[in-house]
Amino acid sequence: MEYSYRQPGTVLTDHRFTVPLDHDRPNGEQIELYAREVVACGKDPATLPWLLYLEGGPGFGARRFTGRQAWLERALADYRVLLLDQRGTGRSTPLNRQTLPLRGTPAQQAAHLAHFRSDSIVRDAEAIRPGLTGGAPWTVLGQSFGGFCATHYLSTAPEGLTAALITGGLPSLTATADEVYEAAYPRIARKNLAHYARYPMDVDRARRIADHLAQRPAELPGGYRLTVEAFQSLGLLLGGGDGSHQLHYLLEDAFVPTPGGPALSDAFLEGVRALLSFAGHPLYALVHESIYAQDPAVPTAWAAERVRARHPRFDAAKTLAGDDPLLFTGETIHPWHFAVDPALAPLRETAELLAARTGWEPLYDTGRLAANEVPVAAAVYHDDMYVDTGHSLATARAVRGLRTWVTDEFEHDGVRAGGPRVLDRLLALVHGEA
Incomplete structure (x- = not known):
């Protein structure tokens, strides 16, 4: 059941979805995802394109905003925003010391956790997108690990994207x-x-x-x-x-x-x-x-x-x-x-x-990224402590059409600390206005 409610300047709607634990076994075990839709008061959501936000981590639910905080102020001017609690986080089916024993032995728990990387998160996004957008592609905003997910999205399902915006999260495509x-x-x-x-x-x-x-x-x-x-x-x-x-x-x-x-x-x-x-x-x-x-x-x-x-x-x-x-x-x-x-x-x-564990699959398709046609912009923070700047810039060169904004004005949390400015800059880059 979906609930709608208000905060200062926004209308929020709760969404719940059921997706396969293993997308290669669509009729197997199912898990629940939670997401919060945010629309600016006075706007008709049916007229707005969607922006999917992927939080950093891994392992963190989407940020809980009050009203139009941080980058959300800028996003709500143009978009209907979906704050997704990635699988295993927030109000999605939780994973912790209390729930993991339900999976069985430690070996069974480890096998279960192997389904909680960016590849599964992107397949979740593609599973829920048609029901929300009517099949239309959406824009994705990925912070930190969310940027890793966005890069995987570009590698495997670019048809689902109108644009990709990445902040402090361009991963190396090849580094161990x-x-x-x-x-x-x-x-x-x-x-x-x-x-x-x-x-x-x-x-x-x-x-x-x-x-x-x-x-x-x-x-x-x-x-x-x-x-x-x-x-x-x-x-x-x-x-x-x-x-x-x-x-x-x-x-x-x-x-x-x-x-x-x-x-x-x-x-x-x-x-x-x-x-x-x-x-x-x-x-x-x-x-x-x-x-x-x-x-x-x-x-x-x-x-x-x-x-x-x-x-x-x-x-x-x-x-x-x-x-x-x-x-x-x-x-x-x-x-x-x-x-x-x-x-x-x-x-x-x-x-x-x-x-x-061995058997991990590669997460990025370098050939597909080299032929990318989706508009992509990335904020790369100079000397970012969490994501290596050199790795990020090498990836930027490997993704066709990706535009970077390299800045030392912010640290890794620039998209939060910088208010609307970081998102505004990235949108200008993907729209060819900067």
Whole structure:
């Protein structure tokens, strides 16, 4: 049943769809998808073309807007917007420590999760599009991992698209997971050094916290075990426009005096829990490295963990034994995540099986992309911490007709932080107005 309701300046309609878990077995198991339609008040939706929004991740539901926030303000001027909760996220059939045991053994869970990459997400989009648009193609806006999905869309079903708009999400067409992380760690190091140049007092603060945790790992509210490595993963903040400032404010309130001596404050620990827990998005941790898996013979095998070992500057023990600043990491996923986080711990064996899995299919058709006829525009953020700029520009050269906007005005979250401006620029590019 569809419900319509209002927020400031918008009319929202809930949609639910049923699609095959495995699109190659259309009569097999079915799963549910949820999407929220948004139309500007006073506009007739029947007269508007559709824009499908694909959130970053993997593993995050579509952003929950209030009214016309961020890029939505610009989109609603021209479009009827569909905010899709990709399979396994948000209000779509959920996947987490509570529901995955319904799939059976860890091996059965891992086999199930293999259907939650961009190829299945795009086939979901194509399954629901005819019923919404009457068969007409639509425009897709992909942020981060959503851009990976949009690139796959161009590879496999370009007939479903009038245009593709990509923000911070042009993937390498050929890089392995190892190559992705080899490119990532130097970028992450640069973001750390930029943070410490802005906030030099944080060098001592971060080292002091890490030294404290090395001796006494802390238990966060909800049972998350804060180790030094987990603390380092707060570097995920450094990829956002205001993330360095958020990290600084978090570190400055870390300790309080107690009868037993200085201790990590409840406020600090709660702030860390909110940032690090995967309770709200466990799929991100489970399938993250599989989004880079394209060689059927090669498992991802905890690529971020293996590659990190080749970058000793991120070794906290060595750092604390010397005088160097502690380096935070980014959005990398490691085996220890499944030991310290109660939301992931029951899924550790499943994660190990996914890391060892082979048989992954290539996600991008380079020949078809070279012959692309769909208008495509991509915002490429200079020195993006999450998606390598060099990889993105190589892909831009490989996709026929793709126009880029390379900017250092924004970090990875530019489409949110920049309000309507980023989307406005991309629309101008695909319409030939810029």
